[in-house]
Amino acid sequence: MTTIEKTPAARVAGPHLRALESEAIHILREVAGQFDKPVILFSAGKDSVLVLHLARKAFYPAPLPFSLLHVDTGHNFPEVLAFRDRVVAQGGLRLQVARVQDWIDDGRLTERPDGTRNPLQTVPLVDTIAEQRFDAVIGGARRDEERSRAKERIFSLRDSFGGWDPRRQRPELWGLYNGRHAAGEHVRVFPLSNWTELDVWNYIETEGIDLPEIYYAHEREVFQRQGMWLAPGEWGGPSTRETLQRRQVRYRTVGDMSCTGAVESSATDVRAVIEEIIVTRITERGATRADDRLGEAAMEDRKREGYF
Amino acid sequence: MSAAVTADAHELAQELTTARGLLRFATAGSVDDGKSTLVGRLLHDSKSVLSDTLDAVQRTSEARGLEAVDLSLLVDGLRAEREQGITIDVAYRYFATPSRTFILADTPGHVQYTRNTVTGASTADLVVILTDARTGVVDQTRRHAAVAALLGVPHLLLAVNKIDLVNFDQQVFDTIAAEFCAYARELGIPEVTTIPISALHGDNVVTRSERIGWYTGRSVLEHLENVDLTDDSADGSLRFPVQYVIRPRSDELPDYRGYAGRVAAGAVRPGDEIVALPSGLRTIVTTIDTADGEKDVAVAGESVTLLLADDLDLSRGDLIAGVQDAPAPVTEFTATVTQLAERPVRAGTRALLRYGTSTTRVVVTSIDHLLDIDTLTYVDAPAALALNDIAQVTLRTAEALPVEAYRPGGAVGSLLIIDPADGTTLSAGMVGDRRAALHHPRTASRSGSPVVTTTTAGEESA
Numbered sequence: 001m002t003t004i005e006k007t008p009a010a011r012v013a014g015p016h017l018r019a020l021e022s023e024a025i026h027i028l029r030e031v032a033g034q035f036d037k038p039v040i041l042f043s044a045g046k047d048s049v050l051v052l053h054l055a056r057k058a059f060y061p062a063p064l065p066f067s068l069l070h071v072d073t074g075h076n077f078p079e080v081l082a083f084r085d086r087v088v089a090q091g092g093l094r095l096q097v098a099r100v101q102d103w104i105d106d107g108r109l110t111e112r113p114d115g116t117r118n119p120l121q122t123v124p125l126v127d128t129i130a131e132q133r134f135d136a137v138i139g140g141a142r143r144d145e146e147r148s149r150a151k152e153r154i155f156s157l158r159d160s161f162g163g164w165d166p167r168r169q170r171p172e173l174w175g176l177y178n179g180r181h182a183a184g185e186h187v188r189v190f191p192l193s194n195w196t197e198l199d200v201w202n203y204i205e206t207e208g209i210d211l212p213e214i215y216y217a218h219e220r221e222v223f224q225r226q227g228m229w230l231a232p233g234e235w236g237g238p239s240t241r242e243t244l245q246r247r248q249v250r251y252r253t254v255g256d257m258s259c260t261g262a263v264e265s266s267a268t269d270v271r272a273v274i275e276e277i278i279v280t281r282i283t284e285r286g287a288t289r290a291d292d293r294l295g296e297a298a299m300e301d302r303k304r305e306g307y308f
Numbered sequence: 309m310s311a312a313v314t315a316d317a318h319e320l321a322q323e324l325t326t327a328r329g330l331l332r333f334a335t336a337g338s339v340d341d342g343k344s345t346l347v348g349r350l351l352h353d354s355k356s357v358l359s360d361t362l363d364a365v366q367r368t369s370e371a372r373g374l375e376a377v378d379l380s381l382l383v384d385g386l387r388a389e390r391e392q393g394i395t396i397d398v399a400y401r402y403f404a405t406p407s408r409t410f411i412l413a414d415t416p417g418h419v420q421y422t423r424n425t426v427t428g429a430s431t432a433d434l435v436v437i438l439t440d441a442r443t444g445v446v447d448q449t450r451r452h453a454a455v456a457a458l459l460g461v462p463h464l465l466l467a468v469n470k471i472d473l474v475n476f477d478q479q480v481f482d483t484i485a486a487e488f489c490a491y492a493r494e495l496g497i498p499e500v501t502t503i504p505i506s507a508l509h510g511d512n513v514v515t516r517s518e519r520i521g522w523y524t525g526r527s528v529l530e531h532l533e534n535v536d537l538t539d540d541s542a543d544g545s546l547r548f549p550v551q552y553v554i555r556p557r558s559d560e561l562p563d564y565r566g567y568a569g570r571v572a573a574g575a576v577r578p579g580d581e582i583v584a585l586p587s588g589l590r591t592i593v594t595t596i597d598t599a600d601g602e603k604d605v606a607v608a609g610e611s612v613t614l615l616l617a618d619d620l621d622l623s624r625g626d627l628i629a630g631v632q633d634a635p636a637p638v639t640e641f642t643a644t645v646t647q648l649a650e651r652p653v654r655a656g657t658r659a660l661l662r663y664g665t666s667t668t669r670v671v672v673t674s675i676d677h678l679l680d681i682d683t684l685t686y687v688d689a690p691a692a693l694a695l696n697d698i699a700q701v702t703l704r705t706a707e708a709l710p711v712e713a714y715r716p717g718g719a720v721g722s723l724l725i726i727d728p729a730d731g732t733t734l735s736a737g738m739v740g741d742r743r744a745a746l747h748h749p750r751t752a753s754r755s756g757s758p759v760v761t762t763t764t765a766g767e768e769s770a
Contacts, residue, residue, distance in 0.1 A: 025611035026570045029551040033624045060599035062556040143400045150399040170733040171648050173430040174718030180731025
């Protein structure tokens with residue numbers, strides 16, 4: 001890359017970020033006002049860290065009126081799990097972990113032949129929501145992430161199987177979010193709906209929000225598969241035909257190690273990450289999530305099944 | 309990255325962190341007017357489409373045997389839609405240029421999806437309506453303009469598409485533009501612009517077309533970047549619906565009691581006298597609190613926490629208002645509603661009413677008129693409202709509410725009618741008579757003029 005066009009896919013502004021912050025805080029307070037047992041999905045990925053940050057601001061100086069839930073595939077980055085536990089301990093927060101391994105052990109789930117566990121998260125998530133009777137499940141998904149998410153509501157109604165039916169979604173007018181639901185149903189809530197990747201990073205910089213260190217450039221043993229740099233781990237890779245190399249990389253999303261790729265990078269701080277994003281022409285999920293490549297409608301199908 | 313690239317990126321990152329405006333706009337048009345192509349073109353030509361997304365669209369276009377890349381594929385989100393070649397719901401898109409950030413509500417054009425146009429336009433500063441140069445102003449064009457006017461959208465842009473298919477004929481464009489502007493004037497829309505475009509070839513979408521020499525105005529994107537966004541929602545008296553009561557009950561803050569909410573209109577400062585509604589009790593704002601510290605002022609759109617001098621025991625659903633023109637709580641009022649659900653609403657229907665942060669029981673006492681959206685005249689009310697109907701209704705609530713006339717943007721005067729059984733949103737409404745307001749858009753939208761108030765607080769105990 002040698003030249004840069006001056007009109008990138010970038011949106012940032014002081015007042016613009018404050019408006020997004022006020023909107024997100026308004027949404028989170030609506031959740032507290034309308035639901036009995038809300039929970040924040042917390043993976044310690046940057047979007048969930050941001051949701052937690054905004055939620056704590058929304059109810060300051062009172063304690064957070066939500067608990068946290070993490071669906072652990074068993075293939076998560078150890079650095080990210082350590083970060084998660086640190087945040088929970090320091091903030092005096094309540095975290096419940098639903099382990100995919102437990103569902104495999106008792107036969108409710110079967111390991112896939114390819115070893116990836118990302119698609120296996122849906123069942124533990126939906127089971128836990130039902131067991132705990134969570135009525136609002138707050139997530140960090142954004143509409144700019146993927147095409148099928150562009151139509152997602154901020155309050156998204158799910159049936160008792162966690163399923164999402166585009167034709168049952170309620171029109172959302174003005175700032176009136178309708179959280180009413182029938183018994184057994186729940187509502188997924190997305191306070192970051194109107195944020196873009198760059199908004200998230202700019203806000204992280206402005207607010208000085210801590211993230212797991214793997215979001216910044218570091219040296220790591222990786223191998224290449226389908227154009228992505230993957231890290232070896234308990235989940236399986238590399239195969240005999242794939243060779244490990246030492247590269248300077250960072251992660252743009254932190255999910256299951258089997259399908260979350262690193263990008264080569266020299267960005268060791270937030271500002272450098274922002275600059276890399278401005279020059280890059282690769283969308284976030286496409287660059288680093290193998291499971292979205294399964295098919296054009298992959299995300300739509302998983303959402304119908306109850307995935308985020 | 310080379311050093312030059314790094315330096316450029318650094319400069320650009322600085323440039324993009326400076327203050328810029330935000331424009332929320334919606335697009336509307338008939339099915340084959342090329343709306344998806346226009347939106348795809350705006351995203352593509354403003355460099356908002358990233359390479360792997362574009363690669364996917366390229367592959368799909370080739371797989372379908374198309375000669376050129378079909379940019380409408382950029383915005384067709386759901387497989388169900390792609391298979392049927394239609395758009396079934398409002399989709400939100402995000403893009404930015406160095407001068408402005410844009411949130412686009414892309415609404416489908418099917419006749420039966422008026423409700424989606426209403427949804428998409430509900431918070432829009434501007435609506436782009438597409439029409440085909442070969443057919444000109446059709447019913448659907450007038451209908452979209454009328455919906456925008458009813459919602460109080462301040463700016464309207466008519467994009468006359470496929471101008472290449474009428475040989476770039478200025479006469480054709482002028483006739484369509486004149487007809488549309490006359491109609492929009494009748495609707496009382498403050499600002500109307502018309503632009504000849506070819507979405508397919510990109511003429512006048514992002515860059516000005518050299519093939520349309522007789523047109524010397526702005527391209528669509530230039531217009532979006534420059535349209536006046538003066539916002540007067542911070543003027544006037546305070547409206548602050550209480551969302552949640554913040555009570556830490558901790559050793560350090562045993563008595564802290566803050567009212568969390570988002571300023572819907574006006575501004576608030578410590579020392580201001582306020583009235584709590586519906587109780588009517590008055591007190592003084594002592595502190596505007598946030599996690600970032602106390603503030604000297606909070607204006608419309610800001611989420612803050614208010615601390616009051618007296619313990620008024622407010623809760624979610626109450627309204628904190630400025631004392632000057634505080635609305636009187638009533639139990640009966642009229643509203644212009646759009647039917648959003650298949651489930652009918654009729655006179656006598658009992659439901660829940662959401663107004664601001666309050667939810668109360670409501671009965672539809674009468675359906676007074678149906679609005680013919682093509683002629684903007686009242687016609688006889690049907691027994692039941694059907695999906696997409698726009699009607700004037702009278703509502704009676706179990707508890708008195710401080711309702712007041714709808715203001716554009718809906719932070720004041722908007723409501724939902726909700727089925728108590730499963731929570732379905734049956735209708736969305738605007739307090740007052742929006743058709744009557746069309747002819748006096750300025751006064752009706754800003755004065756907070758009284759709506760029908762036949763019953764005052766306390767008289768009704770339904």
